[in-house]
Structures are given as C-alpha cells and as structure tokens.
C-alpha cells in the first residue's frame with residue numbers, strides 16, 4: 001500500500017500491520033503453505049495478461065468467484081463478487097461451469113463444493129487461505145459440547161445455528177442435529193427459524209463459532225438480553241458453564257471470534273467521531289458487541305457496499321471491516337464526494353484472504369487451461385450430505 005493510499009484512508013501503517021501482510025502471519029489458519037507447482041514471480045510484468053489469456057482460453061468452463069475482501073489485483077478477474085451468502089448462491093447457480101475458482105477462503109470453497117454438482121470442481125488458488133475463526137471450532141470440540149448439553153438434559157431443546165465461517169464438518173454436525181447455517185446477512189432470519197423449530201419458551205440455540213455475530217443478532221436484532229446469552233469455552237471442562245447456567249440460557253455462544261474485526265474497539269468509534277465530525281459509523285456484525293452497540297449501522301459486506309452506494313454526496317463514513325474492501329470503497333466513492341475512512345487508526349487486512357494473490361491466480365488458471373486440475377477442494381460424501389442439508393435450510397430461509 002502506498003503512502004498516498006494510507007493517507008486517503010486516515011490510517012497509519014504499524015509494525016503489526018506489516019506482520020499481518022506477511023506470509024504465515026496466522027500459521028494455524030494458513031495450512032499447506034507451499035504451492036505444489038511453479039508459482040510465477042510476483043514481479044512478472046505479464047501477470048495480468050497471463051491471467052486474462054488463461055481465463056479467455058478456459059471460456060465458459062471456468063467461473064471465478066471473488067469475496068469482497070480479496071485484493072484488487074485478484075478481484076478484477078472475478079465473474080461475480082459478493083458476501084458469503086451471495087457467493088454460495090452464485091456458486092450453486094452455475095451448473096455449466098466445470099471449474100469454480102474460488103478467490104476467498106477455505107470454508108467458502110468447501111461450501112461451493114457442497115452446493116455444486118459432483119462433476120464440478122472447486123479450486124482454491126492458495127490452499128493456505130484458511131480462516132482463524134473457522135478453526136476455533138473443531139468437530140471433536142463440538143461433539144464434546146453436545147455431550148455436555150446432553151448431560152445437562154437440554155440437548156433435545158437445542159437447535160444448532162452455525163455461521164458460514166465454519167468447516168464442512170461443523171456444517172455436517174449442524175445438519176445432522178436439525179440446524180441451519182447462517183451468514184452475516186441472514187443471521188436474524190436463521191435465529192427466527194431456529195426458535196420456531198420447537199416450543200418457543202424452551203428452545204435454545206447453540207451458535208457457533210462466532211460469539212459476536214450470535215450475541216449481536218440476539219441482542220440487537222431480536223430483543224434478547226445479554227443475560228440470555230452464555231459463553232461456551234471449548235477449552236474449559238463443561239465449557240466453563242454449570243448445568244444451571246446452560247438450562248437458563250436462550251443462546252449458547254461458542255467462544256470464537258474474528259481476529260480482524262476483533263481489533264475494532266469502543267475507543268476506535270469514539271476517536272473517529274471526534275476526528276471526523278458528523279461521521280456515520282458502519283460496522284460488520286463480527287465486531288464486538290460494544291462496537292456494534294455504538295455504531296450507527298451494522299451489516300454484512302454486501303450491506304456495507306449498498307449503504308455506501310445509497311449514501312448522499314458529502315456524507316462521511318467510518319467503516320469497521322477488512323481493509324481491502326474499505327480501501328476499494330474509499331477510492332470508488334471519492335469522486336462522488338463521499339468521504340470514507342477506516343474505523344481503526346492502524347491498517348487491518350485479513351492475512352488469509354490476502355494469501356490469494358495474482359501469482360496464485362495465474363498459476364491456478366494456467367494449470368486449468370493446460371488440463372491440470374490443481375488445489376481442488378473436495379468434501380467427502382458423508383460430510384457433504386449432512387452439510388448440504390444445513391446449507392439448503394439456509395438457502396430456503398424466508
């Protein structure tokens with residue numbers, strides 16, 4: 001990022017920001033770091049042309065999906081861009097494409113594989129593009145949690161609602177136990193649905209893995225109190241909760257979070273209101289509850305884009321989400337006289353989203369154009385069947 005770009009966004013590069021931009025900033029989520037082929041050099045001046053040519057050669061055989069957090073150099077090659085919900089729907093709506101190249105993270109590519117037909121192949125250009133939040137709930141931990149709920153005598157009243165940002169195993173668990181998947185754009189509808197699955201006064205939701213999206217939706221959108229929510233810590237015996245606490249709760253929140261959105265604080269909101277008088281604060285619901293409570297607007301990445309599209313000229317916005325998106329929006333809307341700043345003083349990319357760069361995209365597209373299927377993401381059949389059930393429940397939400 002150039003100095004001019006950082007100034008535009010009213011942010012200051014910090015040593016931490018440089019670390020986040022580096023390789024293996026988040027080693028647990030950056031799995032399979034080595035590329036199994038000959039990666040083009042990032043300084044190759046022909047990268048853009050090479051990607052264009054390979055994509056042209058593949059024609060309708062390839063469909064490239066790009067999440068809003070992807071780099072500009074990658075997003076320019078996406079056939080569609082979107083939030084997690086839109087991308088899941090778009091992937092399912094392209095049965096003629098033999099290859100789905102997913103420019104996003106691992107759980108998104110898995111979901112695309114689950115929702116597409118068996119002869120379609122989903123490719124993730126860099127297998128190291130994981131998600132630290134998704135890694136915070138493993139199948140073993142969730143099975144153990146279910147045992148705890150059974151022990152407390154409440155498992156039959158509990159409907160699991162899992163955020164899209166989870167592994168295929170967790171989605172399969174959710175499907176198997178009568179639950180649904182949600183994204184940040186339909187979490188309220190998913191919770192409404194879940195509470196309708198049983199007797200409303202006794203039904204409970206196990207929300208995983210993002211405690212913040214669960215809490216924010218329950219309290220901000222559904223009128224529950226903070227006391228209705230308990231936090232299940234998978235690293236403590238019985239989740240760190242007593243059977244009484246579990247029985248009294250309406251929302252059992254898994255102790256997971258997004259490290260990118262977790263950086264925004266109440267101070268960030270107060271600071272920006274002082275620095276930019278009249279600013280509208282717009283944040284993603286993965287932010288902490290106190291940040292969401294202090295914000296003017298809250299929504300998914302797609303919601304954020306639409307809100308800025310609809311904003312009047314001369315309006316000022318502080319955005320609390322990943323920096324690639326905020327930077328792109330700041331540049332896009334500056335000519336319309338909309339001032340967009342990043343909510344925090346220090347820059348904040350998602351290190352795993354950022355792993356998909358132009359060299360990896362060129363390598364994946366050229367390999368496919370030469371007939372070599374690389375970096376395929378394939379979910380096993382049994383997991384797929386139950387995970388699909390949960391994903392289809394989400395796609396059918398009113």
Ligand code: 13P
Nearest residue numbers: 083084085183184300301
């Ligand atoms: P959405 O694009 O669905 O808002 O989700 C953001 C995110 O964190 C994806 O990892």
Ligand code: SF4
Nearest residue numbers: 131132133258260350
């Ligand atoms: Fe995961 Fe957060 Fe990155 Fe989204 S922004 S992919 S939740 S680490």
